[in-house]
Amino acid sequence: MTGPETEIDDTTPESEEKQKLNLEVEVTKPDACTRHVTVTVSQEDVDRYFEEAFTELMPSAEVPGFRAGHAPRKLVEQRFRGQVADQVKGSLLMDSMSQVSEDQEFSAISEPDFDFGAVELPDNGPLKFEFNIEVRPEFDVPQWKGLELERLTRDFSKEDIDRQLQDILRTQAEIAPYEGTVEPGDYVVANIRSRLDGKVLAEASETTVAVKPIASFPDARLEGFEKLMTGAKAGETKTEKCTISHDADNADLQGKDVEVDFEVLEVKRLELPELDQALLERLGGYENEGELRDQIKAELERRLDYQRQRRLRQQITGLLTQSADWELPPDLVKRQASR
Incomplete structure (x- = not known):
């Protein structure tokens, strides 16, 4: 045996469309790309938001001398007025800004220039605030x-x-050994030595260097490296001058001209x-x-x-x-x- 069917109303306050605010919005144009917006929220909307906030607070409000949620509403309103006022102000501002952005036709390209702390929620009367916002120029x-x-x-x-x-x-x-002379694009395996006034500054053994127009080192660049090495073969030494960078770690060498020796040990080529x-x-x-x-x-x-x-x-x-x-x-x- 089955009982009578019961229709369950699953409508909740959250599922209902939120009531729009009764706003007065004044928009002025300080310049072509700025809108100054003044918003006034009605006293009725302010009261409604307070009513909703206190209704939500009542079941959990704790007031000395009463069990939680059982204090008279007037006592709750007196005790928690300041706390609820901040909540109401935040909700009103957020909802107002959202509604203004939906209702107004200007195309904003920035966040509103808005000082939340400067807005005061009056004890009685409407809430009023203003802000500037950048918009796309009209043309x-x-x-x-x-x-x-x-x-x-x-x-x-x-x-x-x-x-x-x-x-x-x-x-x-793959890079493979080559028996001929160096051509642009090849590689040389060389012992490299830099000298200043005959004194050896640095040495590097069996270093593989690509034969390109410029050879780069930590503190210098050798222009014309490709031209220098073209035609060289294993067993030969090529020498060229280059200038130490003005940003070199060793301040005594900055801007100095040094000689660089390349003792070619082997020529390699891409196969x-x-x-x-x-x-x-x-x-x-x-x-x-x-x-x-x-x-x-x-x-x-x-x-x-x-x-x-x-x-x-x-x-x-x-x-x-x-x-x-x-x-x-x-x-x-x-x-x-x-x-």
Whole structure:
């Protein structure tokens, strides 16, 4: 046997739509990018928030001479007025600000310039507060139809793909001994010695150095290193001058010209691997070289498309802002300048 069905009302105060505040909002424009907002919350809303706060407090309020939650409401209101007032002020300000942001049409670009502590909740009467806020400047959109733009175009040749393929192979290359003379891009294993007025300052043994236009050391840079080493072979010593950095730890050496000796012990060169099936598999599971080349071309075209879109956006932005005439929010400019 079943009893009569009972409908359960699961409506809770939280599920009901929150009652909107009765606000008076005055907005003035000190300048094109600032709005000064004055908000007045009605006495009725202030009383309602106090009523709700005390109703919530009553079951747990402790007053001497009474069990918790059993003290007369008037005593509770007298004892906890200050504590509840701070809570009510915070709730009113938060809800008011939220409602203002929803109801007003200005597009804020910053947090309100607002002093919570300066707002006073009166014993009687409405709550009033004010704040400044930065907004997007209002302006007429410049004419954009008919703008002439330059579109980046390019056809990728076999040579372009060859260069990219060589770059890929270099990532898989190994440095191996080479019997010939040094060429740009090679490596030398050398004993390095720096001297000042014939006195040895520092030495490094069997150091591998890439043959590039500039050789970098902790306290110096040697310009023309590639030119110096080109044509050298094992057993030869190359000498060049360089200037110690003015930021060197040793103040006595700062700015001094020193001689650097490179005793070449061995020449090494990158050996590119053969593009066989095993390497094709490691590079991405390609069936053959043609498939890899197709992928390289597709990647080049993706990069070109990105650059094309970026350049078009830059052109559009530049052309539109040429005729634009509006004020920028001062605080926004300061924030950007400080970055």
